[in-house]
Amino acid sequence: MNTAINSKKHKDYIIGFGLLILLLGTITVLEQILPRTSMIFTVLKKGAIYALVAVSMNLLNGFTGLFSLGQAGFMLLGAYTYAIFTIPVAARPQVYQYFDGGIIQFTIPVAAALILSGLVAAFFAYLIGLPVLHLKSDYLAIATLGFAEILRAIFQWDKIGVITNGSNLLKKYPVFKSCLFYFAVAIICITLIVLLINSTYGRAFKAIRDDEVAAEAMGINLAKHKQLSFVISSFFAGISGALLAIFQTTIQAKQFTSAMTYEILLIVVIGGIGSITGSCISSFLFIACSEWLLRFLDDAKLNFSSVQIFRPGFRKVVFAIVIMAIVLFYQKGIMGDKEFSFSRFTQSVKKLFPGFKKAKVIKSKSEGAAE
Amino acid sequence: MSTNVLMMKDVTMQFGGVVAVDNLSLEVNKGEIVSLIGPNGAGKTTAFNVVTGVYAPTNGAVYFNGNKIVENYPSGKMKKNYAGKENGKYTKRIEPTPDKITALGVARTFQNIRLWKSQDVFTNVLIAKHLRRTSNVFTATFRLNRAEENRQRKEVEELLKMLDLWEVRNELCTSLPYGLQRRLEIARALATEPTLLLLDEPAAGMNPQETAELTAFIEKIRTDFNLTILMIEHHMDLVMDISDRIYVLNFGALIASGTPGEIQNNPEVIAAYLGEKEE
Numbered sequence: 338m339n340t341a342i343n344s345k346k347h348k349d350y351i352i353g354f355g356l357l358i359l360l361l362g363t364i365t366v367l368e369q370i371l372p373r374t375s376m377i378f379t380v381l382k383k384g385a386i387y388a389l390v391a392v393s394m395n396l397l398n399g400f401t402g403l404f405s406l407g408q409a410g411f412m413l414l415g416a417y418t419y420a421i422f423t424i425p426v427a428a429r430p431q432v433y434q435y436f437d438g439g440i441i442q443f444t445i446p447v448a449a450a451l452i453l454s455g456l457v458a459a460f461f462a463y464l465i466g467l468p469v470l471h472l473k474s475d476y477l478a479i480a481t482l483g484f485a486e487i488l489r490a491i492f493q494w495d496k497i498g499v500i501t502n503g504s505n506l507l508k509k510y511p512v513f514k515s516c517l518f519y520f521a522v523a524i525i526c527i528t529l530i531v532l533l534i535n536s537t538y539g540r541a542f543k544a545i546r547d548d549e550v551a552a553e554a555m556g557i558n559l560a561k562h563k564q565l566s567f568v569i570s571s572f573f574a575g576i577s578g579a580l581l582a583i584f585q586t587t588i589q590a591k592q593f594t595s596a597m598t599y600e601i602l603l604i605v606v607i608g609g610i611g612s613i614t615g616s617c618i619s620s621f622l623f624i625a626c627s628e629w630l631l632r633f634l635d636d637a638k639l640n641f642s643s644v645q646i647f648r649p650g651f652r653k654v655v656f657a658i659v660i661m662a663i664v665l666f667y668q669k670g671i672m673g674d675k676e677f678s679f680s681r682f683t684q685s686v687k688k689l690f691p692g693f694k695k696a697k698v699i700k701s702k703s704e705g706a707a708e
Numbered sequence: 709m710s711t712n713v714l715m716m717k718d719v720t721m722q723f724g725g726v727v728a729v730d731n732l733s734l735e736v737n738k739g740e741i742v743s744l745i746g747p748n749g750a751g752k753t754t755a756f757n758v759v760t761g762v763y764a765p766t767n768g769a770v771y772f773n774g775n776k777i778v779e780n781y782p783s784g785k786m787k788k789n790y791a792g793k794e795n796g797k798y799t800k801r802i803e804p805t806p807d808k809i810t811a812l813g814v815a816r817t818f819q820n821i822r823l824w825k826s827q828d829v830f831t832n833v834l835i836a837k838h839l840r841r842t843s844n845v846f847t848a849t850f851r852l853n854r855a856e857e858n859r860q861r862k863e864v865e866e867l868l869k870m871l872d873l874w875e876v877r878n879e880l881c882t883s884l885p886y887g888l889q890r891r892l893e894i895a896r897a898l899a900t901e902p903t904l905l906l907l908d909e910p911a912a913g914m915n916p917q918e919t920a921e922l923t924a925f926i927e928k929i930r931t932d933f934n935l936t937i938l939m940i941e942h943h944m945d946l947v948m949d950i951s952d953r954i955y956v957l958n959f960g961a962l963i964a965s966g967t968p969g970e971i972q973n974n975p976e977v978i979a980a981y982l983g984e985k986e987e
Contacts, residue, residue, distance in 0.1 A: 529849060536848035537838050537857065540827075544835045547824035554760060554818075556810035556839030556900050565845060611826075674826065 349678040356679075357524070364516050376629045378516055383628065384621035385519040386580045391604040391616040392527050393573035398602075399611035399674070400534055401566040402546030403470070404478045406598050407462075410485025411571040413593035414461055415454035415578025417492060420507040420588050421500060423450045428509040433502050440499045447511055451522065451579050458575025459568045461488075466567045470560065482595055492590035501590070508587040519580055526573050531613055533569065542566050546611075607663055608670050615672030626656055711738050712771065713904050713936040714759065714814075719768035720792030721754050721960075728754040729765070730960035731793045736904070741930060741937045743947045745971075746957035747981050752940045753819060755957070756906055759938075760816050764803040767792055772812055772904070778802055811839060815902035817893040819909045819940075823881040829892055830877040833864045836899035864899065870932065871895045887918045891925070898933060905929075907939040911946050923949050944982070948972065956981060 364381065371377065390408060397403050422445050424432055433439035445453065469480040491497070493504040501507075513519070533539050541562055544552040553559050582588040604623050608615030631652035633639065639647040663671075675681070714736040721729040729751040736742045744752045757763045759770055761778065766786055770778035781798040782790035810816075824832050837860040843853035851857075868874045873895055876884060881892060890910060897905060910926070911919045923946050930937055941947050947954065948968040956964040956971060958980045964971060971977055978984060 532851070533845070533849045536845075536851070537841055537843065537853070537860075538845050538848050540831060540835045541838045543827065544824045544838075547826050548822050550762075551818065551822035551824065552835075553806040554762075554810060554816055554822075555836045555896060556807045557835075558805070558807045560805075569845075 345680055346678075349680055352679040353677075361517065361520060364520065368516065373514065376632075380621070380625045380629050381516045382519045382584050384624040385516070385523040386577050386584060387601065387604060387620040387624055388617045389523040389526050389580065390574050390577035390601055391608065391620045392530055392613055393570045393577065394601050395605050395608075395610065395613065395616045396530055396534065396542075396573075397566055397570040398605060399609075400539065400546060401542040401563065402549075403563060403566065404474050405481040405567065405570075406478045406595070406602065407465070407481030407485045407571070408574050408601050409593040409595065409597040410481075410488040411458040411462060411574035412578030412581060412597070413485070413488055413492060413590055414458040415575030416582035416588045416593075417501060417507065417578075417590070418454035418457040418575070419450045419579035419582050420510045422453060423447060423510040424507065425509065425511075432507060432509055433499070435505065436498045436502060439502065451576055454579040455572040455575040458578070459572040462568045462571030463564065466564045470563045470567060482598070485593070485598065486595060489590050489593050504589070504591065506587045506589050507582075510582070512583050512586050519584065522576065522580055526576055527613065527617070530569075530573060534613070538562070538565065603660065606670055607660070607667075609672035609674060610670060611674035612670065612672035612676055614677035615670055615675075618677065619671055626659065627652075631655055712736065713738050713740075713773060714938060715771040716755070716759065717769045717771070718794040718797065719755070719758055719765045719770065720790075720794070721751070721758055721763060722766040722786065722790065722792060725789065725791070727791055727960050729758065729957075731768075732957070732960070732962055734955050734962070734965070736936055736938050738936055739930070739934075740952040741926065741939065741950050743951040743954045744938065744940045744957060745942070745944075745947055745954060745981065746963075749959075750957040751960040752957055753908060754960075756816065756908055756938075756940065759809075759906065760814060761804050761806040761809040766790065767794060767798060769798055769802075772809075772814060776802060777804060777809060777812060807839070810900055810902075813901065813903040814906065815897035815900045815904075816906040817890070817897055817908055817910060819912065821889050821893055823889060823893060823896070825880075825882050827881060828878055829873055829881055829884070830864060830868065832881050832892060833867060833873075833896050833899045834860065836896045837864060839900050867895055867899060871898075871929075886913060887921075890914075890922075894925075894929070898929065902935070904936045904938065907937060907941075909940055909942065911941060911943045914943075916945075919943050919946050922946065926950055 367377065390412060394408050397405050421441060425444060426442055429442065430438040465481070465484050469477060469484070472480055492501050495503045534542070541552070541557045544555070544557060545559060545562055549559060600623070604620045605616055607623065608617070608619030634647055634652040634655055635649045637645065637648050712735050716732055716734050719729055719732045720727065732751075732755060734742075744755065746752055754763065758765045758778065764780050765778065767780060767782055767790065769776055779798055779800045779802040781801070782795060824835060827835065841848075841853070841856065843856055847853045865874070868877055871891060871894070873888065873892060876888065881889065884892065894907070894910070907926070911922050914922060926937065926939075927950060929935060939951075951968055953966065954968055954971045955962060956974075956977050963980060964974045964977045966974070972982070
């Protein structure tokens with residue numbers, strides 16, 4: 338019985354892996370045939386970035402049960418770390434024009450900068466985690482939200498402008514135009530998170546989420562494991578921040594508002610708290626809806642009556658209604674706390690179209706009768 | 709050198725003005741089944757929580773296998789308000805968190821079942837093995853601990869087979885019948901490889917037949933796992949059947965201790981807890 342389940346799981350992994358390769362292949366082809374400025378690439382890139390940060394938030398909120406709202410702050414740390422350490426020395430006088438070229442006069446390779454951006458975010462998470470992780474639910478959310486806001490203010494402070502360029506833009510750092518770069522980084526990071534969640538540590542995180550008292554009584558060190566989850570989550574949020582910097586080609590502390598954290602939280606909730614695939618699916622859906630699919634609603638030319646329904650900003654109204662509908666009818670999100678698997682997908686399709694299954698049964702019955 | 713597995717000395721636990729456990733001293737010897745009984749609110753569960761590190765006692769000490777694992781004395785606000793005895797006898801402050809105490813070999817179950825609800829039976833027990841890991845977060849993430857993981861799975865398999873839970877291993881723990889959930893909680897506690905097991909009302913909510921089964925079950929795990937058991941229980945049949953010794957608490961204080969026979973005939977215990985036999 339166990340082996341049957343295992344082989345089914347095995348099959349799901351292989352199909353999932355195949356789908357992923359297919360997706361990457363499709364993107365490669367699309368990049369060859371569609372113009373670079375096509376909206377689909379924006380959606381794919383931003384979707385990949387948000388998928389990573391949503392999964393990192395899910396690790397904390399969904400799998401460890403720590404309701405933290407500091408994600409934008411850690412993304413900011415990651416984005417700035419990447420930008421600061423990769424702006425070419427020659428471009429620095431121009432970027433840091435108000436700060437005499439800044440004080441950092443060296444660059445590190447892109448890969449190292451990406452990892453460093455994660456490490457910086459993780460380091461700050463460690464420091465902030467020491468006092469705040471003793472807090473429970475809402476209080477933890479308030480504390481981490483406050484931390485993110487403080488970071489945003491500090492990074493715009495003139496006095497440390499020699500490093501952060503004050504409230505001015507950071508730019509001219511190396512960027513990547515191909516979607517594949519974003520996907521590669523996001524896939525590697527999400528794979529690491531999935532491996533962690535399915536390891537003995539991931540199981541301990543889930544135990545803490547389900548019942549803290551029992552977890553502690555069974556020998557799971559709460560402080561250590563919460564800290565671990567917080568630091569790892571922030572590490573990947575930092576990397577996704579760096580990806581966001583690369584995507585936007587310019588970065589500014591001002592944009593890492595709490596509204597950004599809420600967007601990520603929304604993605605996690607819509608996807609399903611405690612579902613990695615849910616977070617990934619919903620982040621692409623979310624970005625596609627907010628950036629692309631609903632754009633036509635802003636088009637004033639579409640109005641066929643004298644009432645100006647379609648006008649710039651109308652898509653946001655529709656988007657809000659869609660989200661409300663999702664929250665109303667799918668209270669546990671798209672995936673709940675389950676993961677997407679091909680076998681489950683086919684099962685639900687069969688459930689949706691009972692006629693299909695019946696037809697098969699009848700067919701097999703008639704075959705039996707024929708024999 | 710004593711054969712005490714567990715010794716509580718002068719343990720007082722005071723919440724504000726309420727003395728929940730009043731100067732409790734007890735001993736549990738190796739291989740014994742000892743019961744802690746008393747009316748509701750007598751402080752039995754609080755005593756458990758002191759032993760397992762959930763609460764630091766207001767005053768007193770706890771020894772495990774001869775080593776002091778918990779010690780505390782009144783301080784702060786309690787310094788002025790302390791209403792217990794033996795003030796000034798203890799001067800150190802040893803307050804380990806519950807996981808540290810579990811790591812020493814003390815496992816417990818809960819009065820209200822506290823299983824990890826979203827997990828299946830097998831995973832519930834497997835998570836308890838996390839305590840005895842040697843892997844760190846990197847070796848675990850990159851699956852370099854496969855040998856250990858397989859060994860732990862094997863151990864869980866054996867444990868579940870021994871406790872007759874193997875057939876339901878893939879069931880969600882909340883879908884099990886009540887008695888099995890209780891047994892699963894014991895299995896989970898055993899997975900932490902304890903030498904002392906604390907059972908908090910293991911027979912709560914069970915019918916007489918289930919209680920009888922539980923009696924045999926507790927006897928069985930004591931010998932199979934070489935355990936010492938301290939138990940809180942209200943089912944007197946169960947208590948009198950399997951206890952080697954009994955401690956009786958009332959309003960936080962110890963009113964009697966002894967063998968089941970002695971306790972049954974103790975007038976103070978009858979007045980406070982057991983009640984007169986109806987003729």
